[in-house]
Amino acid sequence: MIDELDLAFDEHADKTKPRHRRGRGGKKSSGKSGIAFVMAFVLLAALGGGVYFGYNKVKDFFTAADYDGAGGDAIQVTIEKNATLTDIGNALVDVDVVKSTKAFVNAADANPKGKNIQSGTYNMKKQMSAESAVTLLLDPKARVTKGVTFREGLTMMQTFALLSKATKIPEDDFVQAAKDPEALGIPDFWFNRRDGKQAKKTVEGFLFPDTYEFDPKMDAKAILEVMIGRFLDTATEIGFVDTVQKNLSVSPFEALVVASLAEAEAGVPQDLSKIARVAYNRTYKQQPAMPLQFDVTANYWLQLKGSAAKHSGQLSQKELDDPNNPYNSVSRAGLPPGPIDNPGKSALEGAMKPASGEWLFFVAVDKKGNSAFAITNEQHDANRLKACRNGVPLSNCPK
Template sequence: MTMSHRAGTLGRPMAEPPDRESGGRRRSFLALLMSVILLAALGGGVYWGVGRIQEFFNAPDYTAVGTQTVTVEVKAGTITDTANTLYDGGVVKSAKAYIEAAEDDPRSTNVQPGFYKLVKQMPAKEALARLLDPERNRVVNRVTVTEGEMTLDIYAKLAKALDIPVKDFVEAGGKPRDLGVADWWFKRDDGKRSATTVEGFLFPATYEFAPDVTAKEALSQMVEKFNEVTTELTFADTVQTTLNISPYEALIAASIAQAEVSRTEDFDKVTRVIYNRAYKGGFPCACLGMDTTVNYYLRLTGAGGARSEHLTQAQIHDPDNPYNTHDKAGLPLGPIGNPGRDTLRAAMTPAKGPWTYFVTIDKSGTTAFATTLDEHARNIRTACRNGIPLC
C-alpha cells in the first residue's frame, strides 16, 4: 500500500511551534527598555538608576525630618544639579521631589553655592527652606586677607580659622609650584636670584573654605585667585612689553609700594620712584634705600619688626640680609608681602615722572614726592612740623 508523507517529516521531528507568550514578553521588555532609554535621552541623561527612572512617574518624598546630620556641598548649577546633589547625599527621597518644591518656590533660584549642614531624610520643601537660610545652615570658614599682609601673618590667620597647624601652611607654602605658581614667575631680567617662595602670590581677598580643606588646598585657592586677577589685568604681558622687566620684578615693586604708602592715589608714583631708583640710576648705588624691606627680613627671621626711627644701623646695613636695600643695588630677593589689585595695576602702569624721593608729611597719610635731595629735605621739615617722627 502506498503511503503519503508530508514534506519535512521524514527522518526528523517536526519543529516546535513558536512560544507566542515568551516572544511577546521579550518584545514588551524591549519596548519598555527603549522607552526608558528614550526618556533618559530626552532628560539630558540626568536621571539614572531604578530610583531615578521611577521619578518620571512619581516623586517619592519624606514626610518627617530625620535625625542624622550631614554636610552637603551645593555647587553652582541648575535646580536639577542641586536636586541630584541632595539625593546623592541622602537628604531627599527623590530628586524630582526637590525639583517640584523648587519649581513651586520662586526663591529657589537664590540658593547660594557652598556647604550646608542638613539632615538625612528630609521633606524636599524643608531641605529647600534650609538652603534658603544660609545664615543658619551654611557652613562657612571665611577668612579675609588684607592687602600687604606677609605670608607668616596669613598662615597664622588661616591656622586659627581652619584649625590647621601653622607648620602645615609653612610646609605647603615652601613649594609654590605645587600650589599653582608657574615656573616662569621666578625668572628675572635683572640678573638677581629669586626667593622662589609663595610670598606675593597669596592674593588679598575674602575666602570661603570647605570644612575639610587642607593647608595646601587653601593656599592653592589663594594662588588661583592671584592667577585669575593677574590674567585679567594682563599683568605679565604688560610689564614685559611696556616696562621691559620681568613680571616677578614688577610683583616685588608692587609689594614694596603696598608697604610704603596707604593711599591708592600714591601707588603709581611710589612705584615710579622704585623703578627710577632701581633702573634709572637716580639714587646712590641704584639702591632702593627702604626700611620696609629690612623690616620684612627681621620679621621673616623672627627678630621682629620696628618703626624706621627705631631700626639700628646694624639692622639697616646688615650685609647678610638679602632684603637690605640700603647697600645692595636693585630690587630685593622677592616680594615683601602680598599686594592687591591697585598696587599690581600701579606696578604695570606707573606714573610718569623723575621722582626719586617720597615721604609721608602728615598723619592723614599725604605723601610728598621730590626729585632732588633739597626738595626732599623741605618735605621732611614739613613732616616734622606736622608731628611725623622723622626729625
C-alpha cells in the same frame, strides 16, 4: 459601529420628527439604539479617562520633581563663592539633597530671602524638600565655615598664622606645604628675572588677599592652592603678565616684587602707582641703579627672623642696613630677591601701570598716610621737614 452611533445620536436629537431607518423594524431598532447608547457612553468615558490621564502626564512634566519632608541622612555640602541659584541647585542634586534643580530654584524664588544664600559649607540632609533645603541654607547655625578675610599686605607668615587660627590646622603644616611653590600651582615662569638676579622661589606674593570659605576637609596644601589660584586668576583677569613684559620690559616676578613694595609703603591707595614708579626709576632708569632705601625691607627681615615690625622712625641704622639681610635696600641696589608681602589687586595694577613721573624720593607727610614725591634731594628734604611739622615720626626730625 458608525451606523449605530449615528442612530443613537439621531434618536436623541429630536423625538418629534419621524426617522427613516433604511428598512429596520421597530423592536429591532429599539434594541440597536440601546446598545449604541451604551457603547457611546463607554467610548466617552474612555475618552474622558484618556484626557484626565494625559493632563496628569503633562502636569507632571511641567511640575518640578521634589522630595517631601526635612530629609534623612546627614551630609555636608559646600556652596562655592558667587554661585547662582542654579549652581547651588545643581550641587544639591549631585549629592541627593534635593530631587531637582528646578524645585530648588522655585523654592528659593518663593522665599523673600532666597537670594541671600552665602557661600560656605553647610550641614544638610539627603532627600529634603526644596523648601526645607532653602530654609536650612539661610540658617546661620547650619553653616559650618565662615569667611576668613586676609587684608592686603600681610606677609606669608602672618597669613599662615591667620589660617591656622581659622582652620585649626597647625601653622607648621602651612610652612611645610609652602616649601614647594611650583607643586602648589605656581608656573615656573613666574620665578624668572631679567635683571640678572636670582629669584627666590617662595609663595610670598602669591597668597592673594581676599575673603575665603575653606571646606573643613581641606588640608594646608589644598588651602594654599586655593589662594594661589585666586592670585593667578586675578593676574589673568587684569592682564598682568603680558602688560608688564610688553610695556615695562621687566619680568612678571620683578613687577610682583614692586607691587609688594608699593603695598607695604603706600599709606593711601592713590599713591600705589607713584611708589611703584619710584621703584622702577631707582632700579632701571638710574645708571648705576640706586638702592631703594625702603624701610619696609628691613621690617620684612625682622619678621622673617621672628621679631615684630617697627615704625620706620623706630628702626635703628643697624636694622636698616643689616649686611646679613638679603632684602637690605639701604646699601644694596636693585630689587630684593622676592616679594615682601602679598599685594592686592590695586597694588598689582599700580605696578603694572605705574604713574608717569621722574620721582626718585617719597615720604609720608601727614598722619593720613599721604606721601609727597620728589625728584631732587632738596625737594625731598623739604617734604621731610613738612612731615616732621605734621607730627610724622621720622628718624631725623629736628628736636
